[in-house]
Amino acid sequence: MPPLVHASRNTTDSAPTDSGPTDSAPTEDAAPSATRRRRDVSGPLRRVGLRLLALGVLLGAWQTVVVLELWPPVLVPSPADVVDALVRTSTENDGVRGYQGHYLIEHLGVSLRRIAVGALIGVGVGLALGLVMGTLGWVRVVVEPWVAFLRTLPPLAYFSLLVIWFGIDESPKIWLLAIAAMPPVAVATAAATASAPVSLVEAAQAIGAGRRQVIRSVVLPAALPEILTGVRLAVGIAYSSVVAAETVNGLPGIGGMVRDAQRYNQSDVVILGLFAIGLSGLLIDSGLRLLERRLAPWRGHI
Template sequence: MLTRLRPGRRAYINTLVFLALIAVWWIITATNIVKPLFLPSPGSVVSAFWDANTCRPINDSGTAEVCGEDDYFLWQHLLASLERIAVGVGVGIIVGVALDFLMGTVNWIFDLVEPYLNFLRSLPPLGYMGLLIVWFGIGDVSKVWLLFLAAFPPIAMSTISGVRGVQQDRVLAARSLGADRGQVLRQVILPSALPQILSGIRVATGFAWTTVVAAELNNGIPGIGGLAYLSGTRLDTPLTIACIIVIGVAAVVLDLGLKKLSTALVPWEGKA
């Protein structure tokens, strides 16, 4: 049986590993083993991150200045992407949970819809991008649709699995005590399926976040994915790496937040 490290020791080891990676990165760039175009130094990445969040003069007299990158600060790019994620995943949650509760509790709806859901789940979201642009243009509507299509299948499958996996003994016990169908749904099926639903939402959010760069390839400004793409096409490698780091950190924070939310909403998970 594997033993887990204590939180304090684990944080200490993680810090050492992080510092070691930064040191290796700095040594590689300082010794010019890799050209700065391909791997800029940590300092230049930090400088690019700072410039993307501040205003700076563009002439010697300081009478004119530019703020951020592509007319927006980096945090505004990140916020725009988060808003698209929130709308796409939010609609995915509403549609997915409502539809799949019906699929999980009404057999004929399950038999009718399941083949199409499996078909949708098997398609890569990027395959829709061209069609969505034709249908909805290059604005935010096509991006939100893409993120919805990325988030919907994981939510749908986890909801169906959670609802259909409820122990029938609990349902029969509730009905024997006089509970009607609505009470069974609210007080038995939903609490029992909620852990898997939340797990599906967590997976869907992560999947949608990994799709955000692709969603913002076309007219993605403001957007952290769009900024990462454009800075790469301009060979601004420090800014590209800064965007990648921000995307990764944001993903970790989102996942931790959803994990904490799941623990708060279903404290009984694993205990009953």
């Protein structure tokens, strides 16, 4: 009898010992998971906080310069003056719509349309030219110096010639933006196509793939991330060239608005136009980066 009692006590006492690790396992697994979730949330919040802090420091420094009157207000307007210019150019005042008969959003919309058309033409030509340069060596030898020549020219250097050729309407503006956008895409496409992984190309050829199939199924997917980077650069260059494109008959247009305001020393309108160009450019670049992640999720894995 005593041995049975002793055995039963051992069984009862050992039960919690056996079940203890089993019950604590989910708790140990859940702790790192909760920590990771907090880290995933705190990361974006920290970045947003740092950006807002940097913006606050910039505005504070700007306001300090204005208060100390280091430069005349006509040269460095206050943030409040720029906000007032935003209201003036976005509303109707004394029967005048916005700035020179067009609202700020209309000026920006016209410039965005010009950039979209010019960049689309430049990107299309650059893709086709870069693909040929990357797959045919002799074409690259002949064409690459001319592409590099165009890439080094500032837009204003050939805009006057475009005005002589095409007049002062929309054509020279579109041509200028297209020429500015083409070289980055052509260079990026040619370099990415020529440096496609040799092992993948040889594997495709070993299973009977033809030249077109290799280009379509191996070369282009491998080159797509670099091509999309070239597209981002091209759109950025076209956007930065919009002020040059709108120096002649640029109203309506955000670049034309900036140039016209500069003639009359309206620095608040000039700064407002620069902010409009910069912020809209950031939004467009963010959209292109998102598109890049969607179209080429394998970037860095080939």
